[in-house]
Amino acid sequence: MNRTGEIPTILVADNCVISRRSISDAICEQGYKAVVAEDGAGCRDLLGKDKTDLLFLDAGIDDDKGVELLVAVKDNYPDIPVIVISSSISFEQEALFFKMGASEYLIKPLSSVRLAVTIKKALLESEYRKKDKLFSVVITHSPIAVAITDNTGHFEYVNHAFCKTTGYAFHEVIGKTPRLLQSGEHAESFYKELWDTIRSGKNWQGEFHNKKKTGELYWENSIIIPIFDPSGTLSHFLSIKQDISLRKKEQEALLQSERRFQELADLLPLPLIETDTEGMITYTNCVGLEAFGYTTEDLANGIHGVMLFLPEERQRVILNIEMRLKNIPFENHEYIGLRKDGTTFPLLVYTASIMHNNVPVGIRAIVLDITNRKQAEEKLMQLNQTLELRVQERTRELEITHKQMILQEKLASIGQLAAGIAHELNNPINFVRINFATLEEDIADLQSLLNAYRNVIDKVGKDLLPKDEVDRLRQLEHSLAIDTLCDELPGIFSESHRGFERITAIIGSMRNFSFCHDLQERVPFYINTGIRDALIITRNEYLSFADLTTQLEDLPPVPCNPEQINQVFLNLIINSAQAIESQKRSENGKITICTWFDNRSVFCAVTDDGPGIPCEIQHRIFEPFFTTKPPGKGTGLGLSISYDIVVHKHGGTLDVHCPPEGGTVITLSLPLG
Structure with missing residues (x-):
């Protein structure tokens, strides 16, 4: 098959029927398509109608007119290879047919092996000739200049594009060297590097600034390829050249445009x-x-x-x-x-x-x-935020002041009410205490009289009184449990005395809390007393949820406003009790109050084993209105007011600490001087 995949068609032109048939059959056996012509006219007719890839021509066709027919075929169909077959051996005839363009000369009869080899060889040579012709046409008419030199650099071939570019005719170039085109603008080292490269068997690519026949300079891009013969010897150099003068001008114009753009952009x-x-x-x-x-x-x-x-x-x-x-x-x-x-x-x-x-x-x-703009915006935003913060801070201060005033009014009212209640309760309780003491003495007298009566009855009652009356008295004593009653009366009176003492202590604490100094007034005050009064008043707050212990050292008096400091103790104890209550524990929690002092301050620490305060909000617990309690359980002012009282009004400290094991420790200090 040929390159297109078609089966080659072979024409057999022979006057002899037997020869024609045997050759065509052998051709078909080789896998080719065979057509036959019995004379020269038939041969010409088939060549004109159908595509023929190979012709077997009988030398003696049409009465020895094979040479004429060969000449006609070569004139009209030069690409068709012709194999001449003959019945006789004639060296002169063989030479003549080869001279006229025959590809091969064979003697009949033809063996199938010789026939197969000859056909294959002829078809391959035909294909090569077609390719060579095609390559020759392509190179000759290529718009890219092509030149071939021998290994010394002398031109052996140039195409039309080379001549058009350089202005030299074909005969003016052949035998000359590329020095014909040198412009003198390239250094000798440039050409030396070129020749060293291609003589070493490597391709070279670069640009030449050459000179045409007219003296006009032009730019060309060139690729020079070394060509080796079958023995591996360097035989030729192939140069492929392209005129890039226009491109160079465009590049220069583009470069100038880019320079202008760069200069403008840099401005x-x-x-x-x-x-x-x-x-x-x-x-x-x-x-x-x-x-x-x-x-x-x-x-x-x-x-x-x-x-x-x-x-x-x-x-x-x-x-x-x-x-x-x-x-x-x-x-x-x-x-x-x-x-x-x-x-x-x-x-x-x-x-x-x-x-x-x-x-x-x-x-x-x-x-x-936009750094400057952002800085200006940030500064303006900070000013706005500062103004807003100042407004918010002032508003909050007014709210706090307002609430503190209300709270102080409430405390003052409560204090006045507590003082009135304490005063009103104190008199009747004193009456009851006095009457109770008298009653205790009277009961003791009655017990003495009862014992005396019983002694008399025991001694003479059996003889002087009727037995049934004595038994009735005995039965009445038994039913009234007179002995048990007499034994319990001292305990009842003792318990009642403790109750009176507690009522008296509560009333005393209420009086202490209700006492009101001027807000700026500072008097010596024993803070242990304030703690004890606060514990008495808040007892109902913690009794059901916590066991409270105190470790109170003997402290020197502190110059302070007692009512304000008492308010602080009250807030701290209630906060601890409510923290423990919030856990809803099955057992009581623990609250411990400790006091101590050094040469500058007195200290009080209120410790509870409640849930503690999360680290992320510890810094906020002294903020006004901040609370972790559910709605209705707190205003968020207790610790804020305590902080204000201790730190701002008394120059002390109020710190919070939550140990790793849990709970909260709030420590306050008040300066001694």
Whole structure:
């Protein structure tokens, strides 16, 4: 088969029927298509109608007119190979047919092996000749100049394009060397490096600034390829040349345009940056390099556009680039820029697509450093925030003052009420105590009289009184449990005395709490007394939830406002009790109050084993209105007021500490002087 995949067609032109048939059959057995012609006219007719790949021509066809027919075939169908077959051996005839263009000369009869080899050889040679002819036509008419020199550099072939480019005719070049074209603008070292390269068997590629026959200079891009013969000896050099003078002019014009653009861009006071569609920076002016701290070497090595932004900004940058390339508008153009040295600055980026033939090929961006604007905005925002904070702080102070005034009024009212109640209760309780003491003495007298009566009855009752009356008295004593009653009366009176003492202590504590000094007045005060009074008043708050213990050292008096300090103790004890209550424990919690002093201050620590205070809110517990209690359980002012009393009004300290094992310790200190 030939290169197109078709079965080659072989024409057999022979006057002899037997020979014609045997050859055509052998051709078919070899897998080829055979057609036959019995004379020269039939041969010409078939050659004109059908495609023929090979012709077997009988030398004696049409009464020995084979030579004439061969000449006619070669004139009209030069690409068809012709194999001459003959019945006789004639060296003169064989030489004549070869001279007229025959590919082979065979003697009948033909063996199948010889026939197969001859056909294959002829078809291959025909294919090679066609290729050579095609290559020759292509090279000859190629718009690219082609030249072939021998291994010494002398021209053996040049095509039309070479002659057109250089202005030399074919005969003016053949036998000459490329020195014919030298302009004198290349150094000898340039040509030496070229010859060293191609003589070593390597290809050379570069640009020549050569001279035409007219003396006009031109640029050409040339590839020179060494060619070796079958023995491996360097035989020729093939040069493929292209006139690039126009391209050079365009490049120079483009270079000048780029220089003008660069100069104009460098005059801009803002960074100008261009990227391709992949985000790689293709250009930036000098301000752009300075703004981000990069150099021209960095740009040559490759910088991706997203490297100019903080990592957390890059995903948004990529998304915005995609939207810009798709011509989809977006609003946020502000980013945080990242310099090469790692420093950051705020920037505003205006972008536009770079279009080529209505297709986006990149992004052009102008960058504005908005540090000053941001600083001004930040300063204005800080001023606004400061003003708002001042207004909020002043409003809060007014609210706190208002609530404290209300609370103080309430406390004052409660104090006055407590003082009135204590005064009103004190008199009747004194009456009851006095009457109770009298009653105790009277009961003791009655017990003495009862014992005396019983002694008399025991001695004489049996003889002087009727027995049934004595028994009735005995029975009445038994039913009334007179002995048990007499035994319990001392305990009842003792318990009642303790109750009177507790009522007296409560009334005393209420009097102490209700006593009101001037807000700015400072008097010596034993804080242990205040703690004891607070414990008496708050007993109902903690009794059901906590066991309370005290470790109170003997303390020197502290100059303070007693009512305010008592309020602090009251708040701390109630807070601890409510914290333990919030846990809803099956057993009581523990509250411990300790006092001590040094040479400058007295101290009091209130410790509970409640839930403690989370670390993240410990710094807020002294803020006004801040509370962790459920709605209705607290106002958030207790610890705030306590802090104000201890720290601001008395110059002490109030600290909170939550140990790792749990619970809360609140410690206050008051200066001795």
